[in-house]
Amino acid sequence: xxxHEEISASLQSFYxxxxxxxxxxxxxxxxxxxxxxxxxxxxxxHTLTLQNGELSxxxxxxxxxxxxxxxxxxxxxxxxxxGDITPTEPYLNGTLVIQGSEDDILRLDFISLMIWGE
Amino acid sequence: MKRVFSVxxxxxxxxxxxxxxxxxxxxxxxxxxMDGDFxxxxxxxxxxxxxxxxIGLGGIDIYVYAGNKRYAFKDGLKLMEAVxxxxxxxxSGLKNTLEREAVTYLLQNTGFIKKGTRVLMVSAVDRFGxxxxxxxxxxxxxxxxxxxxxxxxxPIKTLPELExxxxxxxxxxxxxxxxxxYPTGKKQESRxxxxxxxxxxxxxxxxxxxxxxxFIKRYMPNKLDGQTIITNTTTAAxxxxxxxxxxxxxxxxxxxxxxxxxxxxxIEGVLVALLGKPYNDITPxxxxxxxxKLNFKPRIIELDN
Numbered sequence: 001x002x003x004h005e006e007i008s009a010s011l012q013s014f015y016x017x018x019x020x021x022x023x024x025x026x027x028x029x030x031x032x033x034x035x036x037x038x039x040x041x042x043x044x045x046h047t048l049t050l051q052n053g054e055l056s057x058x059x060x061x062x063x064x065x066x067x068x069x070x071x072x073x074x075x076x077x078x079x080x081x082x083g084d085i086t087p088t089e090p091y092l093n094g095t096l097v098i099q100g101s102e103d104d105i106l107r108l109d110f111i112s113l114m115i116w117g118e
Numbered sequence: 119m120k121r122v123f124s125v126x127x128x129x130x131x132x133x134x135x136x137x138x139x140x141x142x143x144x145x146x147x148x149x150x151x152m153d154g155d156f157x158x159x160x161x162x163x164x165x166x167x168x169x170x171x172x173i174g175l176g177g178i179d180i181y182v183y184a185g186n187k188r189y190a191f192k193d194g195l196k197l198m199e200a201v202x203x204x205x206x207x208x209x210s211g212l213k214n215t216l217e218r219e220a221v222t223y224l225l226q227n228t229g230f231i232k233k234g235t236r237v238l239m240v241s242a243v244d245r246f247g248x249x250x251x252x253x254x255x256x257x258x259x260x261x262x263x264x265x266x267x268x269x270x271x272x273p274i275k276t277l278p279e280l281e282x283x284x285x286x287x288x289x290x291x292x293x294x295x296x297x298x299x300y301p302t303g304k305k306q307e308s309r310x311x312x313x314x315x316x317x318x319x320x321x322x323x324x325x326x327x328x329x330x331x332x333f334i335k336r337y338m339p340n341k342l343d344g345q346t347i348i349t350n351t352t353t354a355a356x357x358x359x360x361x362x363x364x365x366x367x368x369x370x371x372x373x374x375x376x377x378x379x380x381x382x383x384x385i386e387g388v389l390v391a392l393l394g395k396p397y398n399d400i401t402p403x404x405x406x407x408x409x410x411k412l413n414f415k416p417r418i419i420e421l422d423n
Contacts, residue, residue, distance in 0.1 A: 027264070027272040030316075088290045103269055106298055110268055110287065117286030 002078035004044040010081035011037065011046055011057045017083065017115035018055045024114055029053035031107060033067040037081075039074040068100035068108060083116030121169075122387040124149040124380070125162050125197075126176030127302040128332070132353060136375045140412060141392060147375065147384060149176065154303020156193065160200050168203040171391040174383030176351075177306070177332075178296050180208040183246035184284035185277070193296040205390045205397040209382030212389065214247040215405040216382065220348070220371040220416045221251035228418070230326065230346050230369070234258055238324035240266050240333040242274075243284055248328060248348075248371075253277050260324070265317055266333050267299050273320065306332050313337050321345070327365075331356065338363055348416075351381040361421045368419040379417065 002010075018024050028050055035048040047062040048055065072080070076095055079085045087109050090096035098105045120143055126132075130151035138145050152159040166173055180194035198206050225231045233256040242249035242261040252259045253276075261274040264283070274280045291299065301310075318339035321327060327334055328348035335356070344366035352360075352370055354377045360368055370379035389408055393400055 023272070027270050030271050086290045088293050092293070102298060106268055106294075107270070109290070109294075110270065113287050113290055114283075118289065 001041060002039075002074040004039070004042060004074075006078045007037070007039060007044050007046065007074060007081070008059065010078040011048070013083070014081040014112075014115065015055055015057050018111070021114060024055075024111060025053040027053075027114075028055075028107075028111065033104065033107075034062045034064055035068040035070060035108065036061065036066040037077060038069060038071045039077055040071055041073045044074060044077075068098060068104050070096070070098050070108070072096040080112070083112075086116065087112050119144045119146055120171045120391045121146045122148070122172045122174065122384060122391055123166050123170045124174035124176045124384045124387065125159055125166070126151045126178075126381075127154055127156065127159055127296070128177035129153060129303060129306045131307065132351075134353075134376075134378060134380075138375050140388065143392060145388060145391070147380065147388065149380065149384060151177070152303075154297065154305070156197075159197060163197060163200045163206070166204065167201045170204055172387035173201055173204050173206045174381065174387040175206060175208045176381050176383050177302055178208070178300070179210065179244050181210040182243040182284075182288065182292070183210070183214070184243050184288065185246075185281040187281070187285065189243075189284070189288040189292045191292045191296055192294075205387075207383055207386040207390060207397070209384075209386045210244075211400070211402070212382045212386040212405060213245050215402050216385070216409055216414065217245055217371050218247035218251045219406070219409065220369070221248055221255065223416055224348075224369065225251075225255050230367075231255055231257060235326060236260075236324050237326040237328060238262055238320050240327065240329040240337070242280055242329070243288065245329055249277065249280070252328070257326075260320060262317075262320060262329075262333075265320060266313070266337055269313060271317070301332050301336050305336070308336070309338065310336050314339055335359070342366075350379045353378045357419060357421075365421050367421055370417045370419075373412075373414050374417050385414075 033050045037046040047058045128151045130153050135148040178194050182189050235257045237252050237257045237259045240262045261280050264270040264272045314337050321339050326346045331349040331351045342364035346367045347365050348369045350370050350372040372379045372385045
């Protein structure tokens with residue numbers, strides 16, 4: 001089991017990976033989304049906000065309605081945002097549940113692979 | 119009589135059967151759409167196994183390429199592995215030869231392609247031979263893989279960048295259900311209005327629009343301005359649709375039988391049946407030689423727009 005702090009640190013790592021990849025800013029300039037990251041086994045919630053290609057991370061729930069809700073156990077979330085695992089397998093086996101449109105799910109997968117892919 | 123059967127995840131509205139003679143052999147070629155029903159496709163493939171000379175898989179890729187790397191779609195492999203005896207092909211072997219040759223033919227024999235011609239390839243990893251041929255002809259190519267498969271407004275402009283992005287994405291993306299990346303079943307019959315409007319500029323800026331016809335059709339803006347479309351798998355109704363959309367001409371890379379150009383999977387199935395060699399022993403040179411014997415050339419239809 002990972003802690004809330006570990007998930008926060010993994011999201012910070014994800015954020016830094018996003019910032020380092022200049023193309024991601026350009027690629028996501030049309031994709032303004034609010035994404036909740038929620039652990040199913042501990043009390044932990046974060047919000048990722050994408051606005052005009054810029055990514056920000058904050059603790060807790062957002063003020064507005066989220067476009068995507070990503071739920072998994074704390075360990076999977078930390079592994080995922082540290083890039084130790086890709087989202088595909090946990091998504092396909094149901095460990096990672098993403099509520100949102102299929103296009104948005106695909107886009108989130110894409111961002112993760114652009115940061116952590118080979 | 120040799121029988122080649124194409125099982126497609128696409129719409130059953132495009133089902134068709136023709137009989138043709140090729141190099142003194144009679145062929146019955148059938149296409150059966152499964153309307154996106156993956157399990158039904160699996161069952162049909164198992165029924166056909168051992169009953170026909172070759173099977174084509176349509177509406178899905180098994181393999182896509184970027185540079186010297188090949189990526190296999192999990193769903194495509196699952197379908198292929200359902201067939202134990204009959205050779206089964208997805209057209210990717212032929213795309214690397216026939217479609218590359220088609221661009222070279224147009225370059226040498228027409229004025230449609232020249233240095234600097236603006237080309238939109240709606241997707242390139244499924245037609246890497248064609249993508250390389252356009253690059254070799256020094257065309258100004260936009261590879262639309264991210265735009266149309268993932269909805270990301272990022273035009274890829276060089277093959278090295280396509281290879282780099284493919285290496286990051288495809289090992290994982292190919293594990294996803296195929297329908298998340300490509301229009302299957304009923305989606306093939308409708309246009310994606312939102313994306314067609316959002317990405318219209320890419321079509322309008324191009325002189326040539328090339329690649330998979332279902333992608334081309336699904337994201338086609340309301341009006342074109344005389345562009346050349348290079349594709350295959352078109353029916354008489356598709357030709358009418360392209361004319362009404364304002365396309366200038368249609369070039370099909372596969373031969374036309376009874377008014378329609380079949381998909382590369384069907385034609386690869388025909389060639390495999392004609393070659394009569396174990397599928398794994400067939401080389402690109404075998405394909406090139408038999409294409410030459412058959413005198414397959416791109417078909418050009420002027421649409422008078």
